[in-house]
Amino acid sequence: MATQSRATAPGTGRSLARSRPRYGEFIVKTILLIAALISVATTVGIVAALIEPTIEFFSEISLGEFFGSTNWGPLFNPPAFGVWPIIVATVEITLIAILVAVPLGLAAAIYLSEYATPRVRKIFKPVLEVLAGVPTVVFGFFALVFVTPLLQSWFPFLDLEAKNALAAGLLVGVMIIPIVASLSEDSMAAVPNGLREGSYALGASKMLTSVRVVVPAAFSGIVAAIILAISRAAGETMIVAIAGGFKAVFTFNPTNEMSTMAAFIAQAGSGDASVGSIAYKTIFAVGSLLFIMTFAMNWFSARMVQKYREVYD
């Protein structure tokens, strides 16, 4: 066997060594890494912006009072800091939104992925994406001046207030339909055709194939889509601020006016509370809570999706 001879090997006359230096690759990689790190800096920035007033807030208001009471009114006199009413409102509006968006979005996704011809899909998908881009103030405005009056006249027995969680939740749901539909459709489209063919070849109908093979196989992607949609719903501000209202009373009745966490931040943040006051710090405490909630939910879903991936691959 040939031992390593000199670079000037017979037959080639040229070494395989680098013929010209390539610092460029290193510089490029560094620039790319910096671009990726901006996202980390964003998180750091968010935490930095939230942390100080939040700590100050909790040095004045105990965690026990914050989480142990259902009386919310940081801007009242005497102030009250039981955060549950706005958590309940957030959860309830999110729930309504999910009830609207998941069935409709998933059904639309199944239709687009399994039933629609390529031409139909090519038309409908971008249109659905337009829905995702409609400004949220527009949805809020629409909920307030169109949907609520409509609901009031169709269902007078509901006794719907002028601002209410129902209409707000409904429109938040409409806003997140495209998120559910588009991402679910992507993951269903990624299900290998072999699985579908396998199912058809066993005499399964299209419905059974969709429901029992395609949807379960795309499950992790669908869950990810739904979780992202939930986060968007929970953090949605303008729709709930315009159509859901700011009344923070502890209630589960969606025909009532309710204030979500995001709506509270928007209200108090643009209000007359004086900076440095406890009321002002409440904004940051609620902001931190909202941030932690979405972060936790997402982290949890990332884990779950990973677990399902393992099962399915």
Next chain:
Amino acid sequence: MTVLTTPASAVRLARQGRPIGEHIFRITLLSSLIIALGFLAMLLIYVVQEGWPRLDSTLWESMPSIRRPETAGVQSGIFGTLWIIGLTALMALPTGVLAAVYLEEYADKTKWYNKLIELNISNLAAVPSIVYGILGLGIIARWLDFGFTVMTGAITVSLLVLPIVIISAREAIRAVPPSIREGSLALGATQWQTIYRQVLPSAIPGIATGSILALSRAIGEAAPFLMLGAATLVRFNPEGVWSSFTVLPLQIYSFISQSREEFHILASAAIVVLLAILLLMNSVAIWLRNRFQKRW
């Protein structure tokens, strides 16, 4: 060919009372899609109908006015929105695409810090926009001392849409077949040459779609500006990145809050303008997508 009578398999191939569930299912799916799009249609019809009396050139030729809503326009809002979108495109799109390239092409996915970056990005995509408003106010406007300017607004919105850009650009890059990369590398191209000259051009349609989705989001955001306290009544167009400004969604929000009916008509008309900008951008995306897909 003689048609033989069936032997053993006496059961014929005819439908054996298949349930109509099949049809109901299909119709349910289709109606779901139509309901979702029906909302969009209803919304469009409503705002166009409401805003119709004000859909004339004064709408974009004049400035907002608290005194005469019936002849006021939203020019400063249109320009403010265009400034924000332009700067966001300049900042968020390159950064997002570069970050996506890093994550897809360079990052060793087994390393903890790369996993952290990935998890962090998917988390950021879910963070409420109002929280970005807090970030913009506390860090960019105050700490970096950028004030309440176009720059502050654009940076805030850029950070808000950055995860969307990164996630969709990654998808697009991943969709470029590995054979293209191998082909290029096998010719002695460096990794960056391969990315710059083969991967990115092939990924343009996907990147364009994601970018437009991100900018659509940026166009419609009002919540962060609300937190930033951007001025609602601005009777001049921004002259630069350090100028005061307002954006259309914020103007719409303030119009809705007024009691005079004229303001509501004005709000509807402004919404039509906003949606028109949105649709224009989406059609550009579709055009880009189709054009580049045809070529490649």
Next chain:
Amino acid sequence: GGGDSNTGGTDSASQGTETNAAALTGEVKADGSSTVAPLTQAASELFGEEQPQVKVPVGTSGTGGGFEKFCAGETDIQNASRAIKDEEKAACDAKGIKYSELTVATDALTVVVPKENTWATCLTTDQLKKMWEPAAEGKIKTWKDVDPKFPAEELKLYGPGTDSGTFDYFTDAINGEEGASRKDYSPSENDNDIVTGVSGAKGGLGYFGFTYFEENADKLTAVQIDSGNGCVAPSVETAQNGTYAPLSRPLFIYPSAASVKRPEVAAFLDFYVNNIDAIAKDAKYIPLNAEQTAKLKSDLQALKSQAG
């Protein structure tokens, strides 16, 4: 990076009247209460016809948020629907921001009920307190609970958001303590929501600025207020002469002394003060009476001379 002023002429500012001799440039930043904003906005619009090169962006960060920026030196004029608070004074002092308080208009908080309401044409301040005080929460549910003479119609209360100066003023005047209020009413940043809410519920009641009432006089009735001297309806006159008590209140702007040195700010303020009557009308507020106008002018002069 704010808009530094550059001047056309240095002489313009100090002469009070109609100084359109030289074209000024620069930016006059106003922020603060959304209640007062229409006044400054109207001023900005009218001023723009005279000095088109001077930009006057008007923000609506709220009185509190506005003071934060004002006391950090980020804005030139603060719109306030209440007087500056002690902690805000401290913040301004810390930064060396000097200012003065100018009363630019009057607002009459108007209590409204829907047209269908035939029983509540006049309410006493005690009755209002009974409805609105913190103790009423969960207890006073119908009009009958307020006064046995009233029908048992469900009481639906609407009012401005808890973070607004209007809320602070009303609670102070009626319940005796700023911010003290029952929580189970529907708060809104948007007076229009109150109009919708009250006009849509037979037992509805709400309060907001007089302007909004005038614009919606076809849907709502303004309740007369009896604070011990008989029923008084809200109107321009009763607000100006102070008989509409205790619900008429002043609206303020706080110009910064340092900013007044800049000619464009001085010119804007001069314009504001000299045209205050037209501005208040345009913004649909109750204009100052002659005496108040005179005080406004002298207050501005005092600020200018203090600024030097």
Next chain:
Amino acid sequence: MPNLAVRGTEAPKNAEALDPVFTVSGLSVFYGDYEAVRGVDMNIGNREITAMIGPSGCGKSTVLRCFNRMNDLIPGARAVGKIAYHGEDLYGAHVDPIEVRRRIGMVFQKPNPFPKSIYDNIAYGPRVNGMKGKMDDVVEEALTKAALWDEVKDKIKQNALSLSGGQQQRLCIARAIAVKPEVILMDEPCSALDPIATTKIEDLMQELTREYTIVIVTHNMQQAARVSDRTAFFTAEVDEAGVRHGRLVEFDETSRIFTNPSDKRTEDYITGRFG
């Protein structure tokens, strides 16, 4: 010199195919306007293994997929001519394609188990077809027939994707058997498998032919020679307009095709001078 071992020489079961399961006559298949396969006539004998061979793109898969109407699922695909199944027109108006597919099973090139447990994979077919009876028995029987039971009986609830490629392919065969079809179509069932797994599948096919009619597409001539009773050789021909169409060149007993083909093209192909 290598010699192809031919099963046909040993045991040609039905020399004349007296009992055809499928009678194909004048079959042409179109994808949109493109005629992928033109004018095929062939009979598939009962309980025989019929192999379809030929170069890539000659339409083997296309023809095979007509037998259980899988082509219906491809937008634009259309079959012209006649395929009779036990004398009944497979494309007749009253025929339910779902019923056809239940009766005529299919195994694909790449093993495609569902991402479910082994048990659920087998039970899926019977369930969607509304079969009653003890599912456990059905599963055991199908796995036993597919010669997989012994290897998996202890991990029946485990995910099917954890099986090896060869096991997965046998699972797919078991899955097809579980709905009690009459025919099994196989489209290159071994091309993704290693030699050991391939041998097992081939043995299994021999075994299954006692009960089932099997049609197999293969690229591997050795395989066709080893397992099939009859072989159909397809190729692609360019017509006057320069368009390529798949044609059936020769269809005969496997022993004849591999030892004494009557067409020059067949001979060229199997001797490796071509393709």
Next chain:
Amino acid sequence: MPNLAVRGTEAPKNAEALDPVFTVSGLSVFYGDYEAVRGVDMNIGNREITAMIGPSGCGKSTVLRCFNRMNDLIPGARAVGKIAYHGEDLYGAHVDPIEVRRRIGMVFQKPNPFPKSIYDNIAYGPRVNGMKGKMDDVVEEALTKAALWDEVKDKIKQNALSLSGGQQQRLCIARAIAVKPEVILMDEPCSALDPIATTKIEDLMQELTREYTIVIVTHNMQQAARVSDRTAFFTAEVDEAGVRHGRLVEFDETSRIFTNPSDKRTEDYITGRFG
């Protein structure tokens, strides 16, 4: 009876491979902890065609990709042992893999033209390597050598994806030639092609071997027999621990391998009794 036409019998160019381009000794390749290929020794002769055959998964591609360090791109892949290129250690510390790949070209199983014009496809390699000179000439020369020039000279600016599969594969060969490599590696270059295109590529290989050293992986024994000078037969063996490793079973002149293999496994494989 079919007879495999063997090129080796006609013209064994260098009976002893006196002039090795690659000297491989004790090469093992790992993917993470898994040893995919174990202990390979072989020499690749200059201006010869060396074929690598063997059942699926036996490591043919893995070994081939070591020759131009394409395996570097797979995370966790690692080569142990020695590959010398003209005596120089290919995995030496000073060696630039990018330079290696420029000098040792590769053609893949599926034609993978870039989605650009034919011209740009060819010009890409010279451009990224900073070659100067008249690009038009380079393009024409490469296409001529790849026997494609006449077919495409009128549509040189057209998108390469509009070419047929066989033309695309020749384009990929032309693209590889354009950077003036010394060796061309081909991993199943014809498996996606129809017989006519395959014949053209095979003719082209014969042609190119005047100037280039070619290593080809193929599934198709007939192809190996037809085109190569030397053949390496790989197979997968299960070790004591039950893990499969690829091994080189036999490496010899093609004529010898196909007529008189010294190993039983080789004989079984080429006679179709196996795989």
